[in-house]
Structures are given as structure tokens and as C-alpha cells.
Amino acid sequence: MSAPHPKGSFRSQISVREAIAVLQTHAPTLGAETVPLTAAADRVLAEDLASRVDHPSCDNSALDGYACRAADTLGASADAPVTLRLVGDVPAGSVFDGTVGPGEAVGIYTGAPLPRGADAIIGVEFTRALGGEVALTKPASGDDVRPRAQDLRAGEVYLKRGQKLSPAALGVAAAMGYAELPVVQKPKVGILATGDEVVEPGRPIREGQVYNANGYALAALVARAGGEAVLLPHVRDDLGALEAALGRLELDLLLTSGGVSMGRYDLVRDLLFERGRVHFWKVAMKPGGPALFGHYGELPVLGLPGNPVSSLVVFELLGRAWLQRALGSLSRLPYDARVTGVAETPFRGSGFKETFARATLTFENGGYRARSTGNQSSGVLRSLLVADALAVVPPHTDILAGERLELIML
Incomplete structure (x- = not known):
């Protein structure tokens, strides 16, 4: 196992909040x-x-019925209906040219302009048509008139x-x-899987190899976050091949999967340390602790761990922060958009690290109840399939069954 030899200074074992701030500091301003x-x-x-425009563009009817003068309909009831003379009909999109006078009514339909002289509407279900007249079984109401600009006012x-x-x-x-x-233009985000053990889905696989699940899951997360995902050809564990791949990329951000931990073949880490700039390496979080962020030339690189859960959780909590800042988005970050609930099973902490445990939720008596998905290994990708949320366990803390906890919805 080799140890990296970084050039310059970088931050290590920083909090998730600090890592988000670093990523956002280095996010570009995109065009429109x-x-x-x-x-x-x-x-x-x-x-x-x-x-x-004003919306609606004029006073109009909120329902199908008859437009009339409210004063003419006072006291109308099923036992003592009020009869009005019909003087016209106004469908939506049409305008009644005349004026509604005393004792008169105009047939009107939802969205149609209120005729001059009318100040109330009676729903058709409270009327009976009698040739050229209409009988009302209750008073007409001005509440069913939608005033001009009730919804939108021009210039606002x-x-x-x-x-x-x-x-x-x-x-x-x-x-x-x-x-x-x-x-805002979509940031172009490349996704690069590294490692001799990684094989594209659909190809034969041998013992010790894995299919490139991270690449396709990350591409979907990037698209959901508003970016344009670019799936790049897999790169083997060879520093020259990795350098050649990175040297020809034209992206706003590169996500790498694997190669950022402490092993001899963690070549993304080595390349950034030796020939790039590293802003931070290792975040005090679990899963996802080995995450790395730096620049290779002018290209920002967020190095994600190879374990699938670690890779996806780091993107959701950190990578999305970069994208949202680049987009100028007002949406809340997943890390900040939390709900509270009650633990139905224990959630164990990880010492000085902030832990994000996969959990399933039920909603009972006006609140969420959270259960662990079971095995919290960062290699158990299936746990994210069934999880509804990440249960947040603060540093140096265990959450016991029955205690309150914070949840990041997935």
C-alpha cells in the first residue's frame, strides 16, 4: 500500500457542511x-x-349558469323562485354586446366575460329554464365572479x-x-468509472469483477439535479491512461468513481496530488469518507468512492451542492431539507463522523417512523433501492429506538 504525496495544502476530514462550502466556492457561473x-x-x-397580461383578462364567471343583478334575486328559494327574462347567451371566448338590465339574465359559461350590468352569477343547478325565462331557486352571488387580475397582474x-x-x-x-x-445552461458533468475490476453491463464477467453500476446511477442523479450527464469510457488502473482520458475532456465537472482511497491503485488520488490541485481529501462522513475534490488543470474533479452506496450518497450530499450553485438554483440542498421522525430501530454512530444510514419510513399519527434497512455496508446497493430516507446520526452519537432523529428524504 502506498501513501500519496500531495503538493501544496489541502483540507482533510472536514465536515459535510465545510465540504459543501468548498464545492460551492469552486462552482462556475453558467450562461443562459x-x-x-x-x-x-x-x-x-x-x-x-x-x-x-392580467389573468383573468376581465371579470368572468367561475361556473356555468346565469349572469344577473344580485338585487333582482334576493329572497329566491325552492318554494318561492324568482323568474328572470333571458336576453342572451355568452360562451367562453365570446362577449355579450348588450347590458343586463333589471329583471334580466344572460346564460353564461365558465370563463366567459361578465356582461355589463351584471354583478352576480347563479349556478345552473339552482335554476329551471322556462322558455325565454329562467327561475332561480336561490339568490345569485357575486362570489362566483372572478375579478380581473385575480390571479396575475400585468407587470408583477x-x-x-x-x-x-x-x-x-x-x-x-x-x-x-x-x-x-x-x-440556465445545463452544466456538462462527465462520469468516469475507474478500476481493472469494472466491466460494462451486458459483457461477460469473471470472479472478482463488478458491473459498472455507479456510472448509470450517477448519470440519473446528475440528470435529476439539472445537469447534462456524459458517460465516459471506463479507464483501467493505469496512471497514463487516466491522465490521457482527463486531458481531452471538455466538461464543467468530472465525477470519478473509485480510485480515491488509501490503496496502491487509487490513481485518481495520485494524479490529483501529483499533477493537480487538491482542495479536500476525506470528509467526516459515513458512508463516503474518502471523497476528494480538486482540479486537474482547469477541470474540477469530484472523486467519489468506488463502493456504490458511498458514491451515490456523496453525490447527493456534496455533488448536488456544486450543481445547484452552478445553476443558481434556489432549491434547498438535500443536506438541509430534513424532516424529523422517530426511530423504530437503533441507528449507530461512527465516532467523529456524521453517519447517513439508509432507512425505510412509515407515516403514523402525523409523523414519520424510521427503520434501518439492515446491513449498512457501503457495498449493499440494494439497500438504496428500498430506502426512503437517510437517517442522520450526528458525530459521537447513537440513536436508540424511540428517540427522535432527522431524515434526508431520498
């Missing part, structure tokens, strides 16, 4: 691009957007820079009059 609404889902908005900002464009946000953008939206 304009995309159609159909391509904007889950993108990050690049600038504030104000509504171009409703979508903020840094906001993730959810389906609801896209609906608001469309209602404000936008066919295209300015969004």
Missing part, C-alpha cells in the same frame, strides 16, 4: 439560453419574469431567477404569455 415551454420542465429560470413578477420550473411554474409562465423561457 432560451428554450420553448415544451423543453423547459425542471430547468432553472435564468431571470425574473413578470406577467405580460411571479417567477424568480433560480426557480426550478415545475409543472405549475410552466403553467404560470404560459398564463403570463411566454412561449419561450430563459433558463
Whole structure:
């Protein structure tokens, strides 16, 4: 086993919070691009957007029924209906040209403009049509009139820079009059699996080898976090091959899987120490302690452990922080977006390290109850498949059954 020989200074065994701060410090500011609404889902908005219109654009009806004057319908009941004369009909998208006078009503439909002279609506279920008249069995109400600009007012900002464009946000953008939206460019994130033992899925495998599960899981996590994932060809345990692979990359961030621990063949670590810059190596967390972050030339490199759970947890807690800062996203980091619950099984700590244990959740009596998934080895990838959350165990702490704990939802 060889020990690395770092050049310059770097931080080691730093807290998760400190590691997040370092990563965010080195995140770039990305440019913007304009995309159609159909391509904007889950993108990050690049600038504030104000509504171009009032919505609704006029006083309109909240239901199907009849528009009339509320004063004409006072006292209407099933036993003593009030009869109004029908003077027109106004579907949605149409406008009634006349004016509703005393004792008159106009048929109206959801979204249709309220006619001049009318100030109330009666739902069709409380009426009976009688030729050219309509009988009301209850008074009409102004509550069923939606006033102009009730939802959106022209000139007011409703979508903020840094906001993730959810389906609801896209609906608001469309209602404000936008066919295209300015969004932050997606950071291009390369994913590089290293190690002689790693084999691509679908190929024959021999004893001692593993399939490249990390690469495909990380690509999905990168895409979910708003990045453009680039799966790179696997690199064997050869320093020259690794250096050649890194030297020709044009990326915003490189994620490596494996090669960052204390072993003789941990070549990502060696390359960064000897020919790059290391900002930190080793984070006081479990799983994922050997994580490394540095630069190879101008390329930022986040070295993830090779064990699959460690690799994915480090990305969720640390790598996502880099992406969200690069995107200017206002979304809360997973590390900060915690809920509380009660432990149904013990969760053991790991000395000075902050522990993130996989847990399944049930929701009972208004709160979460958390159970360990069982074996917490960082090589048991299946545990992440069944886990609902990461149970956070602070340093120098054990959480016993029945005690409260914090949970990071997966």
C-alpha cells in the first residue's frame, strides 16, 4: 500500500457542511439560453419574469349558469323562485354586446366575460329554464365572479431567477404569455468509472469483477439535479491512461468513481496530488469518507468512492451542492431539507463522523417512523433501492429506538 504525496495544502476530514462550502466556492457561473415551454420542465429560470397580461383578462364567471343583478334575486328559494327574462347567451371566448338590465339574465359559461350590468352569477343547478325565462331557486352571488387580475397582474413578477420550473411554474409562465423561457445552461458533468475490476453491463464477467453500476446511477442523479450527464469510457488502473482520458475532456465537472482511497491503485488520488490541485481529501462522513475534490488543470474533479452506496450518497450530499450553485438554483440542498421522525430501530454512530444510514419510513399519527434497512455496508446497493430516507446520526452519537432523529428524504 502506498501513501500519496500531495503538493501544496489541502483540507482533510472536514465536515459535510465545510465540504459543501468548498464545492460551492469552486462552482462556475453558467450562461443562459432560451428554450420553448415544451423543453423547459425542471430547468432553472435564468431571470425574473413578470406577467405580460392580467389573468383573468376581465371579470368572468367561475361556473356555468346565469349572469344577473344580485338585487333582482334576493329572497329566491325552492318554494318561492324568482323568474328572470333571458336576453342572451355568452360562451367562453365570446362577449355579450348588450347590458343586463333589471329583471334580466344572460346564460353564461365558465370563463366567459361578465356582461355589463351584471354583478352576480347563479349556478345552473339552482335554476329551471322556462322558455325565454329562467327561475332561480336561490339568490345569485357575486362570489362566483372572478375579478380581473385575480390571479396575475400585468407587470408583477411571479417567477424568480433560480426557480426550478415545475409543472405549475410552466403553467404560470404560459398564463403570463411566454412561449419561450430563459433558463440556465445545463452544466456538462462527465462520469468516469475507474478500476481493472469494472466491466460494462451486458459483457461477460469473471470472479472478482463488478458491473459498472455507479456510472448509470450517477448519470440519473446528475440528470435529476439539472445537469447534462456524459458517460465516459471506463479507464483501467493505469496512471497514463487516466491522465490521457482527463486531458481531452471538455466538461464543467468530472465525477470519478473509485480510485480515491488509501490503496496502491487509487490513481485518481495520485494524479490529483501529483499533477493537480487538491482542495479536500476525506470528509467526516459515513458512508463516503474518502471523497476528494480538486482540479486537474482547469477541470474540477469530484472523486467519489468506488463502493456504490458511498458514491451515490456523496453525490447527493456534496455533488448536488456544486450543481445547484452552478445553476443558481434556489432549491434547498438535500443536506438541509430534513424532516424529523422517530426511530423504530437503533441507528449507530461512527465516532467523529456524521453517519447517513439508509432507512425505510412509515407515516403514523402525523409523523414519520424510521427503520434501518439492515446491513449498512457501503457495498449493499440494494439497500438504496428500498430506502426512503437517510437517517442522520450526528458525530459521537447513537440513536436508540424511540428517540427522535432527522431524515434526508431520498
